[in-house]
Amino acid sequence: MNNTNPLVAWPVSHDSAHIPRTVFRCFAPPRLRPTPIRTWFTQWSEDFSASPLVIQSRHQEALARLAPALLCGEQSAINIFQTEDGHLTRKALSVSSMLFHGIENDEIAHEACLQVLRAKLPASRDEHAIRRRSQAYFAGLGRAESVAHHFGQVAQLDSAVCAVMWYMQHSAVGGNSMIGQLVERIRQDEALHVSISRQHAFTLGLSRDDYSHLGELVRGGLTHMLEFVADSFEDIGIDAGLLFARIKRGAL
Numbered sequence: 001m002n003n004t005n006p007l008v009a010w011p012v013s014h015d016s017a018h019i020p021r022t023v024f025r026c027f028a029p030p031r032l033r034p035t036p037i038r039t040w041f042t043q044w045s046e047d048f049s050a051s052p053l054v055i056q057s058r059h060q061e062a063l064a065r066l067a068p069a070l071l072c073g074e075q076s077a078i079n080i081f082q083t084e085d086g087h088l089t090r091k092a093l094s095v096s097s098m099l100f101h102g103i104e105n106d107e108i109a110h111e112a113c114l115q116v117l118r119a120k121l122p123a124s125r126d127e128h129a130i131r132r133r134s135q136a137y138f139a140g141l142g143r144a145e146s147v148a149h150h151f152g153q154v155a156q157l158d159s160a161v162c163a164v165m166w167y168m169q170h171s172a173v174g175g176n177s178m179i180g181q182l183v184e185r186i187r188q189d190e191a192l193h194v195s196i197s198r199q200h201a202f203t204l205g206l207s208r209d210d211y212s213h214l215g216e217l218v219r220g221g222l223t224h225m226l227e228f229v230a231d232s233f234e235d236i237g238i239d240a241g242l243l244f245a246r247i248k249r250g251a252l
Contacts, residue, residue: 026072072134148204
């Protein structure tokens with residue numbers, strides 16, 4: 001398999017008026033390194049780009065507001081992984097580094113797919129506000145105290161992503177075969193990340209109490225961030241109150 005970074009592989013974005021749109025960035029782009037491309041990403045992005053987006057206009061508008069928030073999460077994870085990766089290498093924590101790279105590669109593919117999705121959606125008028133709110137949340141998480149704490153953060157955050165993707169899969173847009181495939185794939189990957197990261201955090205010495213406390217901070221802050229786009233969840237048939245409650249419980 002060739003080493004290709006999917007962050008440079010998606011088509012140039014454009015809106016319905018064929019005006020070029022820049023790739024959405026919530027954080028500074030990460031350094032590019034050779035990354036094993038996920039085969040499913042290549043197939044999905046090609047199929048999705050070649051197909052018309054057959055969903056109602058109000059659902060497209062709702063997704064246009066949700067996509068930036070989801071992209072901020074993926075980009076934050078990628079940047080944190082790359083920051084921590086140097087720390088891991090210096091400490092020669094080979095198992096942790098291997099796990100980091102595997103999860104990071106998934107997150108890169110997720111971001112690339114979300115960029116492809118956003119390219120087909122109408123431009124959201126409040127992307128800047130969504131970006132600022134997301135930046136404030138992820139910056140507030142700060143640098144993890146230890147590698148164990150970082151894996152705990154990953155598990156708690158990814159459990160919330162699982163909840164979001166489950167609801168999206170069962171929403172008005174989940175019936176679109178291509179979008180349904182994407183959210184299901186992301187949910188499956190994130191569920192695996194939760195299992196791997198949680199177990200590794202405990203192996204590295206994170207206590208159950210500390211893990212629970214991390215969950216309150218990570219998931220509580222995330223629901224506060226997502227309240228800004230609660231109406232967009234509602235517009236695609238998701239009960240935002242139930243979604244936020246599920247996130248706070250830590251249910252996948």
